[in-house]
Amino acid sequence: NAGVMQNPRHLVRRRGQEARLRCSPMKGHSHVYWYRQLPEEGLKFMVYLQKENIIDESGMPKERFSAEFPKEGPSILRIQQVVRGDSAAYFCASADVRGRDNYGYTFGSGTRLTVV
């Protein structure tokens, strides 16, 4: 079991470009969560998805950010027209309904986005 896989590990984008971050959950996990972490800060919740459904996007900025978790393939966090303030580490976590209350969440290694 490879765990939660995120790619790329590092991503550099110029202002105005698009950033696409990918997350493959652990095998058997149907719940995906995206978090953003600024330097020296904790993780801020962004969005919670199940297959083909956005369950909670209360932490997502209203503009430029979107997320999906298609029936096939990884979950994608998309940031359009990136700005310097988007520079951060973006973490994905996955869980299954039964295990979450016992074992918590499994996190990927993150994607570090740098906007230049």
Next chain:
Amino acid sequence: SQQGEEDPQALSIQEGENATMNCSYKTSINNLQWYRQNSGRGLVHLILIRSNEREKHSGRLRVTLDTSKKSSSLLITASRAADTASYFCATDSMNRDDKIIFGKGTRLHILP
């Protein structure tokens, strides 16, 4: 918004000593979880304690939970250099809104 607040923000101790970190939260919870993050890495789940539990052990880790005070503590006994990391508490609320909310973390540094 932040649900958990860790205390202290930073802690330096000698190798072999015990390290205690505290976490306070605001709303009723279903469970509370502690995670470790090494510099530049992802988070590793350490231990989960349910709202009806008061204490839990895992190896050198001991977690307590006081729901009346809305607080938890993480004790690492006989610290090692490899314990140097940031430690975060995260709460799973009673509202079952299906996300965990993190505090800002305690940065622990073990001195050789």
